[in-house]
Amino acid sequence: MNEGTKKRALVFGGSRGIGAAIVLRLASDGYAVAFTYVSSDAKANELVGAITARGGDVLAIKADSADPAQISAAVEQAVDHLGKIDVVVVNAGILRLATIDTVALDELDLMLNVNIRGVYLSIQAAVPHLNDAGRIITIGSNVAIRSGFAGSSVYQLTKGAVAAMVKGIALDLAPRRITVNNVQPGPTETDMNVEHIDMLSNILPLKRVAKPEEIAGMISYIVRSEAGFMTGSSLTIDGGYTL
Secondary structure (H helix, E strand, O other): OOOOOOOOEEEEEEHHHHHHHHHHHHOOOEEEEEEEEOOOOOHHHHHHHHHHHHOOOEEEEEEOOOOHHHHHHHHHHHHHHHEEEEEEEEEEOOOOOOOOOOOOHHHHHHHHHHHHHHHHHHHHHHHEEEEEEEEEEEEEEEHHHOOOOOOOHHHHHHHHHHHHHHHHHHHHHHHHEEEEEEEEEOOOOOOOOOHHHHHHHHOOOOOEEHHHHHHHHHHHOOOOHHOOOOOEEEEEEEEOOOO
């Protein structure tokens, strides 16, 4: 990555929570950023407004990561706006909880399609437009190591697959010096967890959940040139839960 020129990033799943924090951090670090979202126009527009008010360059793209055609179209839109990309972050994912005896087939298929297939296809679609020595980062979960809760088997399966996926993709892209790494957050202060913050805090050694900005801070480090020798790794940031 040439750090003397304008840097460009594409974030899949960037309108809220950890994704929004990543978009804001990359914009603050000087990146022009495109991000996808699937449902809330209001959240996406709010994020665009916050970044443009600071003079940043940002593009919101409505695209469902369960739909391969929408993934490809989103990449094309991002490239049309940004040009070639330096950083790809795949944060899009969904969580549905159910024990194995109650998991519905459509819910199983949806999580597999978004959390595994969607991640793979997002990377595949972006690679031709990624600069050499670029960065690819997936947002997995510490449940790939330890869940501790009944009802999370499908989610754990998908996040374990992401952790394995980055190893093979890292080897595929090593000749171009593109690094591929996986960040595995633990419980984080987002709207997904808002009703369970106190319970989650009590089970963590640090007695608090993460702030989305802390996850974004790790992303900010990984995209820097000094992180260029790390690839195929899963980095867990979970307050000590998996120790």
